[in-house]
Amino acid sequence: MNVLSIVEQIEELLANASGVPFSSKKMVDGEALQALLEELKANLPEEVRQCEIIIQQKHNILLDAEHEADDMVKAAEERAKLMVEDHEITQKAYQYSRELVADAQRTAKDVRIGARVYADELMADVEKYVGDTLRLVKKNRLELKSGRDERSADPAD
Numbered sequence: 409m410n411v412l413s414i415v416e417q418i419e420e421l422l423a424n425a426s427g428v429p430f431s432s433k434k435m436v437d438g439e440a441l442q443a444l445l446e447e448l449k450a451n452l453p454e455e456v457r458q459c460e461i462i463i464q465q466k467h468n469i470l471l472d473a474e475h476e477a478d479d480m481v482k483a484a485e486e487r488a489k490l491m492v493e494d495h496e497i498t499q500k501a502y503q504y505s506r507e508l509v510a511d512a513q514r515t516a517k518d519v520r521i522g523a524r525v526y527a528d529e530l531m532a533d534v535e536k537y538v539g540d541t542l543r544l545v546k547k548n549r550l551e552l553k554s555g556r557d558e559r560s561a562d563p564a565d
Contacts, residue, residue: 414448 421441425434 411448411451411453414444414451418444418448 418441421436421444422434425436427434
């Protein structure tokens with residue numbers, strides 16, 4: 409039996425069904441309808457079954473594609489987040505290195521200034537010492553000269 413004749417039998421079963429009083433509903437022989445539906449299923453063309461399989465495969469493919477797209481988006485978001493964090497870490501490292509260089513330059517400047525001040529103080533001490541020594545030498549020379557002059561004036565010598 410072909411599909412169209414089975415559909416016609418179902419239509420005839422519905423047309424001949426008795427009505428339910430005070431309602432637009434009809435009472436149908438359930439066993440007869442079930443038998444016709446099973447026969448309809450058995451006689452469906454292979455193309456219809458293949459269409460159902462194709463529709464299910466299409467649905468599965470779409471679900472897989474959605475899951476894959478979601479995974480790709482999540483991976484891209486995670487990568488972007490890591491890149492931002494890496495960029496922030498790099499920026500912090502550059503900032504830290506700039507601060508270290510600035511601190512080292514300030515320290516070097518302070519050391520140079522301190523060394524100059526210390527050298528100046530040492531030179532001032534040496535200058536004072538040399539000045540004191542020079543005065544002492546001059547005084548001693550004067551004393552020596554005055555002592556020679558006294559001896560040349562002393563007839564006992």
